[in-house]
Amino acid sequence: METRVSNHSVYRTEYHIVWIPKYRRRILNAGVAEYLSKVFPKLLRRMPGCEIVEQNIQIDHIHTVMIIPPKYAVSEVVGKLKCQTASQLREKFAWLGKVYWAENIVWSPGYFVSTVGVDEGRIIQYVKWQQRQDSGQAKLEFF
Numbered sequence: 001m002e003t004r005v006s007n008h009s010v011y012r013t014e015y016h017i018v019w020i021p022k023y024r025r026r027i028l029n030a031g032v033a034e035y036l037s038k039v040f041p042k043l044l045r046r047m048p049g050c051e052i053v054e055q056n057i058q059i060d061h062i063h064t065v066m067i068i069p070p071k072y073a074v075s076e077v078v079g080k081l082k083c084q085t086a087s088q089l090r091e092k093f094a095w096l097g098k099v100y101w102a103e104n105i106v107w108s109p110g111y112f113v114s115t116v117g118v119d120e121g122r123i124i125q126y127v128k129w130q131q132r133q134d135s136g137q138a139k140l141e142f143f
Contacts, residue, residue: 004069006049011070014053014116017078020061020108025099027106033057035092036085040064043084050077065116074113082107 003012021027028036036057044050049069056063068077086106090096096106 004049004067006069006071009070012117013068013070015066015068015074016114016116017064017066017074017111018061018113019078019082019111022100022103022105022108024060024108026059027096027099028057028059028062032089032093035089036062039085039088040081043081047072047077047080078111078113082111 003010037055040052040055044052049067050072051067053065053067055065066077068074089106090104100106
C-alpha cells in the first residue's frame with residue numbers, strides 16, 4: 001500500500017469491505033459476478049480517488065479491498081455502490097424480480113468494514129524512533 005496525496009492531506013487508507021445479498025440468497029453466479037466486476041470500476045470513477053485493490057465475488061457475498069480517500073465516508077461509498085448496482089442488476093437480470101418478488105432490493109442493508117494497515121508494532125516502533133529523532137534536533141533559545 002502506498003501513501004496518496006490530495007490537496008490538503010496525505011493518506012494511506014485501505015478498507016476490507018464485505019456485503020451480502022438480501023437474505024444471503026445465492027444470486028452472485030458467474031454472469032452476475034462478471035457484470036459486477038465491470039460495473040464497479042465505472043461507478044468508482046464518479047468518486048475520484050476511490051479504487052478497488054482486490055475483489056472476490058462469491059455466490060453469496062462480496063469481499064473488496066478498497067482505497068477510500070479521507071474526503072469520503074466509507075458508508076457513503078458503500079451506500080452508493082450498493083444502491084447503484086442494485087438498480088443496474090435488477091434492470092440487467094430480470095430473474096432477480098422473481099427472487100425478490102415482494103421487494104425492490106438486492107443487497108442486505110448492512111456491511112462489514114475493517115481497516116487494512118501496517119503492523120501495530122511497526123507503528124509503535126516508528127513513533128518511538130521519531131521521538132528520538134526529534135529530541136536530537138537543535139533547541140531554539142529565546143532571549
